[in-house]
Amino acid sequence: xxxxxxxxxxxxxxxxxxxxxxxxxxxxxxxxxxxxxxxxxxxxxxxxxxxxxxxxxxxxxxxxxxxxxxxxxxxxxxxxxxxxxxxxxxxxxxxxxxxxxxxxxxxxxxxxxxxxxxxxxxxxxxxxxxxxxxxxxxxxxxxxxxxxxxxxxxxxxxxxxxxxxxxxxxxxxxxxxxxxxxxxxxxxxxxxxxxxxxxxxxxxxxxxxxxxxxxxxxxxxxxxxxxxxxxxxxxxxxxxxxxxxxxxxxxxxxxxxxxxxxxxxxxx
Amino acid sequence: xxxxxxxxxxxxxxxxxxxxxxxxxxxxxxxxxxxxxxxxxxxxxxxxxxxxxxxxxxxxxxxxxxxxxxxxxxxxxxxxxxxxxxxxxxxxxxxxxxxxxxxxxxxxxxxxxxxxxxxxxxxxxxxxxxxxxxxxxxxxxxxxxxxxxxxxxxxxxxxxxxxxxxxxxxxxxxxxxxxxxxxxxxxxxxxxxxxxxxxxxxxxxxxxxxxxxxxxxxxxxxxxxxxxxxxxxxxxxxxxx
Ligand SMILES: Nc1ncnc2c1ncn2[C@@H]1O[C@H](COP(=O)(O)OP(=O)(O)O)[C@@H](O)[C@H]1O
Ligand SMILES: [Mg+2]
Numbered sequence: 312x313x314x315x316x317x318x319x320x321x322x323x324x325x326x327x328x329x330x331x332x333x334x335x336x337x338x339x340x341x342x343x344x345x346x347x348x349x350x351x352x353x354x355x356x357x358x359x360x361x362x363x364x365x366x367x368x369x370x371x372x373x374x375x376x377x378x379x380x381x382x383x384x385x386x387x388x389x390x391x392x393x394x395x396x397x398x399x400x401x402x403x404x405x406x407x408x409x410x411x412x413x414x415x416x417x418x419x420x421x422x423x424x425x426x427x428x429x430x431x432x433x434x435x436x437x438x439x440x441x442x443x444x445x446x447x448x449x450x451x452x453x454x455x456x457x458x459x460x461x462x463x464x465x466x467x468x469x470x471x472x473x474x475x476x477x478x479x480x481x482x483x484x485x486x487x488x489x490x491x492x493x494x495x496x497x498x499x500x501x502x503x504x505x506x507x508x509x510x511x512x513x514x515x516x517x518x519x520x521x522x523x524x525x526x527x528x529x530x531x532x533x534x535x536x537x538x539x540x541x542x543x544x545x546x547x548x549x550x551x552x553x554x555x556x557x558x559x560x561x562x563x564x565x566x567x568x569x570x571x572x573x574x575x576x577x578x579x
Numbered sequence: 580x581x582x583x584x585x586x587x588x589x590x591x592x593x594x595x596x597x598x599x600x601x602x603x604x605x606x607x608x609x610x611x612x613x614x615x616x617x618x619x620x621x622x623x624x625x626x627x628x629x630x631x632x633x634x635x636x637x638x639x640x641x642x643x644x645x646x647x648x649x650x651x652x653x654x655x656x657x658x659x660x661x662x663x664x665x666x667x668x669x670x671x672x673x674x675x676x677x678x679x680x681x682x683x684x685x686x687x688x689x690x691x692x693x694x695x696x697x698x699x700x701x702x703x704x705x706x707x708x709x710x711x712x713x714x715x716x717x718x719x720x721x722x723x724x725x726x727x728x729x730x731x732x733x734x735x736x737x738x739x740x741x742x743x744x745x746x747x748x749x750x751x752x753x754x755x756x757x758x759x760x761x762x763x764x765x766x767x768x769x770x771x772x773x774x775x776x777x778x779x780x781x782x783x784x785x786x787x788x789x790x791x792x793x794x795x796x797x798x799x800x801x802x803x804x805x806x807x808x809x810x811x812x813x814x815x816x817x818x819x820x
Contacts (some may be wrong), residue, residue: 405722460815537720
């Protein structure tokens, strides 16, 4: 691996090249390629069952792709082999729809445990770092609370703090607000917006099209295991585009009574 | 030999029961700890192992849950030595070191029998708890860079053990009671002592009543201890059912 002092290589930070994956005899990902530059946020949308979660897991090599490869900062995940894949994973933060916090640990220990077990940081330092990360997501004072004592929005913010503590180069967010009550979505989106504005590279699966379209340069539309459309939100979400993306987004925007292009990220 | 009631209690029955109690404790504590250890390993293997391992472990559980404990105990103590004889007959004196392994002392036979049987039951609770934990927490740990075994030991297992604890505690309470079977392989534990005194002095009612109280005290003590443990390990905000 590169030493931290050497300059970052040119080219995209994340490069996904021709990733395919079958499970149970079904082709879930069909030669998917995408790339993200440093500091970029891209949004992945599409109908449920389209393979979005599978794609994020393959990028993380939590699921090994059958074909294709993932490059982070020019480093091939495949070439790292089974043994070193963990150091590859550490550099990618993953946020799950249903938080997946460790039920038996307090908020602070949820953040600290990976620092201790994976990065071998001494307990005191790890707890201090955890406290700082919790503050960053607006959870000062909640350190001692357990997942069962937190609201959905707070849980998701703990999980973001947990990922940030590992100093990831990029974050993958899989429908981070889908499991939340409507009134709690804003607090999580605010944190994500702050991160993006702070220069974090992110790939985010979401149905918050309005929110996303204000932060992203590019929307990727995924269906049946393929990225079928991509482009800037203004283009894809314009009625005139006649895109599948527009058709898909307008369908569930009707339900929530909003127009895809109109919704804005919540102001603070 | 006429004997006053007080004398009988103070000088015969209670000392004998106390001695028996001590032997019982020496059987119960190691077999319940061993049972838990077997339960964790077998339960984890059944919940997470490959098809082949799962099949072998399921067979173990089916065998030990599906046969009477008395029969198992007799097998360990009286059955296995026949195997030693057979080994020595067929493989000569060279087989003696192996053959000797199968001649268990009454104490060893009791502890092994109880631990193996208890382990089979404990594995059911552990397995159920492991399966009830959503894969998500394990996945989250892997995504942070944990190895699979780190994720198992520091995430999945601590959550699972808390969930399994009430069931495992019950099994320990059963074990306290079925430890009385050890008298069948000549152990002078609580029940064995009682039986000897009761038939010698022909005072069955008093003897067995007092023994029952001893067991009741043991079970109560274990129950209180397990409750405390559950409470100490409980996670704030989660329901305790
Ligand atoms: N382990 C698996 N075995 C077989 N099929 C799976 C497995 N995991 C997911 N799938 C299927 O893969 C498809 C894509 O799922 P997913 O990636 O979760 O889509 P999305 O996140 O876009 O809703 C779904 O049809 C799902 O049923
Ligand atoms: Mg999904």
